[in-house]
Amino acid sequence: MRPAQRPAMRALLGAGHQGAPAPATERPETEERLALRVPALARRYRALLERRSPWDTAWESLAEHFLPTRFRTDDSLDDRPLLNRSLVDATGILAMRTLAAGLQGGMTSPARPWFRLALDDPDLSRSHAGQRYLDEVEARMRVVLQRCNFYNAMHTIYAELGTFGTAFVFELADLRHGFRFVPLCAGQYVLDTDAARRVDTVFHRMHMSLRQMVQSFGPEALPENLRLAARRTPDQRHAVIHAVLPRTERRPRLAGPCHMPWASVYWLEGREGQVVPLKESGFMGFPGFGPRWDVAANDVYGRSPAMDALPDCRMLQQMGITTLKAIHKAVDPPMSVHAGLRSVGLDLTPGGINFVDSLPGQNQPVATPLLQVKPDLAQARSAMEAVQQQIRAGLYNDLFRLILEGRSKVTASEIAAREEEKLLLIGPVLERLHDELLIPLIDRTFRLMLALDMLPPCPPELSGRHLKVEFVSLLAQAQKLVGISATDQYLALTLKAASAWPEALDSVDVDNLLDNYAESLGLPVNLTRPREERARLRAGREEARQTEQQLALLQKAADLGHTLADSDLTVEGEKSSVLQVLANLAAGASPALRPQPGGTMPPPGGEHDAR
Numbered sequence: 001m002r003p004a005q006r007p008a009m010r011a012l013l014g015a016g017h018q019g020a021p022a023p024a025t026e027r028p029e030t031e032e033r034l035a036l037r038v039p040a041l042a043r044r045y046r047a048l049l050e051r052r053s054p055w056d057t058a059w060e061s062l063a064e065h066f067l068p069t070r071f072r073t074d075d076s077l078d079d080r081p082l083l084n085r086s087l088v089d090a091t092g093i094l095a096m097r098t099l100a101a102g103l104q105g106g107m108t109s110p111a112r113p114w115f116r117l118a119l120d121d122p123d124l125s126r127s128h129a130g131q132r133y134l135d136e137v138e139a140r141m142r143v144v145l146q147r148c149n150f151y152n153a154m155h156t157i158y159a160e161l162g163t164f165g166t167a168f169v170f171e172l173a174d175l176r177h178g179f180r181f182v183p184l185c186a187g188q189y190v191l192d193t194d195a196a197r198r199v200d201t202v203f204h205r206m207h208m209s210l211r212q213m214v215q216s217f218g219p220e221a222l223p224e225n226l227r228l229a230a231r232r233t234p235d236q237r238h239a240v241i242h243a244v245l246p247r248t249e250r251r252p253r254l255a256g257p258c259h260m261p262w263a264s265v266y267w268l269e270g271r272e273g274q275v276v277p278l279k280e281s282g283f284m285g286f287p288g289f290g291p292r293w294d295v296a297a298n299d300v301y302g303r304s305p306a307m308d309a310l311p312d313c314r315m316l317q318q319m320g321i322t323t324l325k326a327i328h329k330a331v332d333p334p335m336s337v338h339a340g341l342r343s344v345g346l347d348l349t350p351g352g353i354n355f356v357d358s359l360p361g362q363n364q365p366v367a368t369p370l371l372q373v374k375p376d377l378a379q380a381r382s383a384m385e386a387v388q389q390q391i392r393a394g395l396y397n398d399l400f401r402l403i404l405e406g407r408s409k410v411t412a413s414e415i416a417a418r419e420e421e422k423l424l425l426i427g428p429v430l431e432r433l434h435d436e437l438l439i440p441l442i443d444r445t446f447r448l449m450l451a452l453d454m455l456p457p458c459p460p461e462l463s464g465r466h467l468k469v470e471f472v473s474l475l476a477q478a479q480k481l482v483g484i485s486a487t488d489q490y491l492a493l494t495l496k497a498a499s500a501w502p503e504a505l506d507s508v509d510v511d512n513l514l515d516n517y518a519e520s521l522g523l524p525v526n527l528t529r530p531r532e533e534r535a536r537l538r539a540g541r542e543e544a545r546q547t548e549q550q551l552a553l554l555q556k557a558a559d560l561g562h563t564l565a566d567s568d569l570t571v572e573g574e575k576s577s578v579l580q581v582l583a584n585l586a587a588g589a590s591p592a593l594r595p596q597p598g599g600t601m602p603p604p605g606g607e608h609d610a611r
Contacts, residue, residue, distance in 0.1 A: 034277045038267045041243050042275045045203045048190035055301050059164050059186050065313040066096040066306045067163040073187045088320040091388045092313040095395045096306065100159035102400020106475035107158075107433065110151045113142070114473035115442055120466040123530060129459040134467075136456045141445055144179055144454070153181035157291070157437070160186060162395060165293040165304030168202060171441065172287060173448040191290050191300050192245075198436070199290030199300075201245040205269075207237045217266065217278045226268075239269040240278070244287060257281040284451075285444060291437035293429060309394035316387045323384065326375035333369040341367075396426060427479055434471060442469045487516070 056073065063071035068084045087093075108114050117134045124130045145151070153169055160167035160183070168189055170182040184204060192201035208216070210226060211234035219227050229236055247263040257264075260282030268276035292302025337346050346367055347354050392398065399422040446467070449455050491513070497504040511531065518528050529537070 034265070034280045037280075038265065038275050038277045041203075041245075041265060042241070042267065042269075042273070045190065045241060045243065048192060048203060052190050052301070056187065058307070062163050062304070062306050062310060063186070065092045065310060065317075067159055068093070070160060070163070070185050071187045072185045087317065088324060089316050089384075089388075091316060091391050092306070092309065095309075095392045095397050096159060096162055098392070098397045098400055099162045099305075099395045100155055102396065103158040103162075104151070104155050106400065107430070107471075107473045108151065108154050108438070109473065110146065112474075113138075114471060114476075115438070116470045116472050118468050118470055119462065120468060123532070124462070124465065127461070127530075129461055133456065133459055133462060137446070140454060140456075141442070141449065144445065144449065148179040148181065150179070150181055153183045156183045161291060161293050161302075161433075162304055163306045165302035165307065166191070166290065168199075168288055168290045170288045171444055171448075173452065175452060179445075179448070193300055194246075197295070197298070199288075200286055202243070202288055202290065204242040204244075206240055206242065208240045209235050209237050211235065213238070213240070213268075213278070221278045222268075223276055240266060241269055241275075242266050244283070247282065260284055262286055285447060286440075287444070289437050289440055291433055294432070305395055309391045312387050312391045312394070316384060316391065319380070319384050319387065323375070323377070323380045326373060326380070327377070329371065329373040330375055333371050333373055335367050336370045337367045396422060398422065399426065423475075423479055426475075430475060430479060434476075438471065439469050487513070 059071050063069075064084060064086070069082065105111075115138075117138050119130055119134070157167045157169055164186045166186070168184045168191065170184075171179070172182065173179045188206065189202055189204045191199050194200045210222075210230035213222060213226075214230050214234075219230070222230065226238075243263070243265045245263055247259075247261060250259045250261070252259065258280055262283040262285065264279075264281045264283060264287075266278040266280075268278055270276060293305065294303045296303060335346075335348060341354075348367070446455075491508070494504055494508055511534065515528065
């Protein structure tokens, strides 16, 4: 991010960064090019679907146990059950809910600042102009994120990351609708990566009504039969594919959305593989973010902690079913009924009345329990609780509950002290989320606000400087505090050694030590002084100390002068002060000196005798 790129960024994005229609003179060429490109894009989409197919089975099972209704191979829910009737224990769902809420509170909490902007030059960041500009930009960005659906979308993204290991969200903005985030469901999209293994391509399948298609693409983009159908049945739904990918063939010098670095293409998916182009536009930057929880080798999609907890969830469901069957047999056991009642039956419902003829000499009851089931429910519950705790631990619930239960009081230091092991385990995940989600998100938000003229003017001294993002969330601070525990041990050892060897303190650079601690604690930059200001303060204190010493010496000299002036000496029979005698000696005179009785001055020595 460069604060000085404002005019150029505005000129580029002002042409239609959200995919505005191309100029009228380009439309025939654009439509012809789009008609040629869409079949190739459709073939690539089907190839990516084939590559994703092994993940679909795993995602469906994960969604069943952890995140129902979030896996959709088709956007239509008309023939899809809304409730999961196969689960008997919701531990996995509740544990995933805790993980998502914990990541929300620990990484992007709406209740406290979680990011901070800085310049590539730390000293310039601490300057008055740089600090004011960065503070104002941060405040405006927080207001933008607070007013849109950012935090709701992040909660959804964290739940999908914890369940499927992969998530995707679009960030869009324009003057009409403002900022908005659009998270996608697993199964609705396919991804691809570039040479650096970063997500740069997404194909999104969705269902749109004819009314929505007319609003989005215009009636002229639809085939004739759909234009007529839009008037009669506007709620009729059709599958639409949206592709966002790097534009390999473009003319950068030409303005317009069809010449932007990223292409945005819509087409209608018809029967028997037919495709109908709808619209082509573009973006100046990739408009989405595809974070992964963990990636193995060259995989496009990530692995999740729910995949590790899935066997326990399956076992817990079976344990729950078996325990419920045992309880059911204990309270409603199978019955042994007299054979003579076969024709009339027996009512075993609560309050049921049965008319039975008593037979002579028959003492046996008409109906008795066939089995006497006495399940050990305490042992069953204990075994289930152990599995439940293992599921919660696999989803980091012990770490996140510390954040959620005492969100207003808990500190990063307490989290680092109590959950150091968990922080070390989740540390690589946090770094990946910073790299693949939050840093690109802050960067894109800054650029969009810059293009929409929502940022303050950039000071001239900041021109050409790069902005960097620093995270000050609860988990980020706790992660840093875990890393500086060695510094604490070193400082404690130094202070202990200084009690015997004071020169040991010379090895500590106090300025760097305090600066590192302030950064780890996430303190605002304006709470610490720049090095130049510290040097001026120290120089001022040293100058004041020297001045004080000089004044003390002058005061001592003045007191000595008064003492000498008040002391009397007899010189050659004449009384005089010691100060006058010293003045005469300095002038070259050497009279004989005689101290007064009781005088304290010693004889000057030499050939003169005291009288």
